[in-house]
Amino acid sequence: MSTNPGIVSLGGYAYQIKLFISLLPSIQENDTIEFETLDDIAITENNIDSKSEYLCATQKDSQNNSYTAIQVKKTKIANASLKKVWYNWLLAYKKNRNLNNFELRYDKSLNISFDLYSLSSSELFSIISNSSRKNGALEAKVKQLYREQNCFEKDIAYIKEHSKAIAIENIEQQIYNDYK
Numbered sequence: 001m002s003t004n005p006g007i008v009s010l011g012g013y014a015y016q017i018k019l020f021i022s023l024l025p026s027i028q029e030n031d032t033i034e035f036e037t038l039d040d041i042a043i044t045e046n047n048i049d050s051k052s053e054y055l056c057a058t059q060k061d062s063q064n065n066s067y068t069a070i071q072v073k074k075t076k077i078a079n080a081s082l083k084k085v086w087y088n089w090l091l092a093y094k095k096n097r098n099l100n101n102f103e104l105r106y107d108k109s110l111n112i113s114f115d116l117y118s119l120s121s122s123e124l125f126s127i128i129s130n131s132s133r134k135n136g137a138l139e140a141k142v143k144q145l146y147r148e149q150n151c152f153e154k155d156i157a158y159i160k161e162h163s164k165a166i167a168i169e170n171i172e173q174q175i176y177n178d179y180k
Contacts, residue, residue: 015074
């Protein structure tokens with residue numbers, strides 16, 4: 001474990017910003033990209049109604065929005081990290097049922113290989129069901145929303161069907177090439 005958790009946390013946050021910047025050139029007209037809203041990064045496709053003088057996007061019809069929720073990991077991905085990814089996706093999906101893509105984008109240099117689907121839905125449900133964490137904790141938030149295993153497993157199945165892991169290499173070079 002690091003002796004400087006604040007620095008490690010800031011490094012992860014900086015990596016999220018780099019990924020956000022690297023995604024900007026691929027955004028289509030009328031799309032929005034959000035930072036730390038529905039997920040680490042969220043992309044809404046083709047639904048901007050207007051832009052205010054403060055450059056805040058308003059959406060025409062939130063019932064028809066298509067969203068991509070992106071979790072970003074700069075650190076080595078272990079089971080503890082994977083649990084957090086799944087919990088964040090569950091919270092995001094409960095908040096917006098129009099999510100149709102879930103992406104885990106990670107630094108390939110720190111993760112040669114891992115299995116995004118190594119944790120079963122029954123294993124995850126057991127963890128949250130037996131959790132005694134306080135209300136603000138991620139596990140507690142998921143536990144409050146999912147009292148029934150059937151609903152939990154149904155949502156996990158949907159997310160699994162619509163999720164993928166994407167390795168990121170040389171993000172600084174990618175940003176440089178896109179903006180030079």
